[in-house]
């Protein structure tokens with residue numbers, strides 16, 4: 017974007033006086049103010065989505081082969097998880113049918129988030145991001161797909177099963193047992209082992225353990241954590257490195273990205289909660305929180321260390337701060353004691369994030385550099401999604417009315433009433449030990465839990 021001198025002067029004045037005509041105002045101590053700001057950022061985020069227009073593919077942001085887009089498939093999965101999180105913290109249900117349609121359209125022929133259209137670019141990390149969003153739908157009791165189709169939890173379990181299998185893993189050498197990055201032999205990157213794929217699997221396993229109370233998942237999470245340490249992708253100082261090539265796995269690429277560290281932290285927090293506060297997981301959480309705030313929040317504002325300084329973040333990397341903020345927000349829920357340390361940082365970061373949303377024709381699009389309090393002239397779905405998640409992560413969870421409509425597959429179960437009232441054969445404890453069967457659900461009432469958080473004023477008191 018080319019700016020005239022008078023334009024930048026106007027922006028500078030706005031930055032000094034707070035948003036006047038352009039931009040978005042937010043008081044990070046006030047939930048209503050945060051929600052109002054988040055609603056605008058979400059609306060602008062959704063303006064990049066056109067999968068619901070005729071002739072376009074539902075579920076994904078415009079991809080490279082479509083005019084005007086350069087978003088990879090995984091970012092669609094992240095979009096729906098982030099919108100579900102927005103829904104769960106604000107009660108906004110107007111995007112329900114888009115979320116529902118998006119999450120269902122991309123399940124693929126085998127209900128495992130591996131649609132044939134996207135084979136060439138499919139990594140285990142990409143598949144995990146979609147599975148985690150299906151789990152977000154399950155955990156927030158979002159209306160299930162039609163009962164003849166696999167339910168949200170089933171989809172996540174299908175992905176877990178594939179990624180747990182030997183076929184996806186390295187069979188020899190220093191990385192023995194680890195997940196490869198790419199899934200198919202013909203893809204570029206099949207010979208790379210990245211931390212993101214293994215941490216994605218770890219996070220999926222941890223959340224499945226928490227949801228189902230089935231120890232198979234807890235064991236898989238523990239084993240994967242150990243493997244990450246053994247290979248050296250997670251260091252003694254709790255730095256999380258990117259990965260290594262299969263044939264030289266001790267030769268580690270030490271670049272660090274915020275989202276992998278955040279997904280490791282979030283999974284650890286689910287394990288902490290699942291184990292009722294095991295010291296082992298508490299120690300990991302404590303060390304990871306320190307490492308993450310040091311590395312990715314210098315001055316209390318999110319900073320994608322590997323690419324932001326040189327302004328060479330690619331389209332994928334522009335989404336990472338969203339995962340970073342959500343991972344920390346989720347950690348505060350699973351391990352409430354961490355809020356003392358995490359919440360102040362998330363607030364300063366969210367404030368800075370919003371302060372630079374003064375771009376675009378509407379005067380409120382967000383850029384990517386948050387520390388400078390000045391819009392950087394870039395815009396896109398990654399920028400919007402990251403700021404949205406920054407706002408959402410400082411709001412408490414709240415009860416949300418049942419979602420309506422199930423999108424692509426038509427006529428799902430729709431009911432009205434409070435959270436958790438959807439009729440999804442949610443008959444409680446007797447179902448929880450049968451993951452894989454349609455309708456197997458979380459027995460603890462997440463709705464009650466959310467209500468308690470709101471009443472307790474945990475995050476904003």
Ligand SMILES: *[C@@H]1O[C@H](CO)[C@@H](O)[C@H](O)[C@H]1NC(C)=O
Nearest residue numbers: 062063065066068069070114
């Ligand atoms: C697609 O969704 C957007 C909301 O993000 C909405 O404004 C638009 O009207 C929808 N288009 C169609 C064809 O439904």
Ligand SMILES: *[C@@H]1O[C@H](CO)[C@@H](O)[C@H](O)[C@H]1NC(C)=O
Nearest residue numbers: 073074121122123124131133
């Ligand atoms: C696959 O591509 C076809 C043709 O473009 C499209 O109609 C379909 O919706 C796509 N499916 C997925 C899951 O992306």
Ligand SMILES: *[C@@H]1O[C@H](CO)[C@@H](O)[C@H](O)[C@H]1NC(C)=O
Nearest residue numbers: 289292293349350351352465
């Ligand atoms: C697990 O999470 C719930 C919900 O936030 C919380 O009430 C509980 O204290 C957590 N457990 C531990 C051990 O912190």
Ligand SMILES: *[C@@H]1O[C@H](CO)[C@@H](O)[C@H](O)[C@H]1NC(C)=O
Nearest residue numbers: 421422425426427428429430
């Ligand atoms: C949904 O299903 C119900 C019961 O099968 C039927 O009465 C209703 O017409 C359907 N609605 C739509 C929009 O298809």
Ligand SMILES: *[C@@H]1O[C@H](CO)[C@@H](O)[C@H](O)[C@H]1NC(C)=O
Nearest residue numbers: 429431437438439440441442
């Ligand atoms: C939920 O569905 C089950 C099975 O179809 C049915 O027996 C039950 O009456 C339904 N409950 C409500 C509240 O609609």
Ligand SMILES: *[C@@H]1O[C@H](CO)[C@@H](O)[C@H](O)[C@H]1NC(C)=O
Nearest residue numbers: 173230231232233449450451
């Ligand atoms: C636990 O999960 C595993 C992996 O999905 C499954 O094979 C096993 O049957 C489950 N156990 C129970 C008791 O449901």
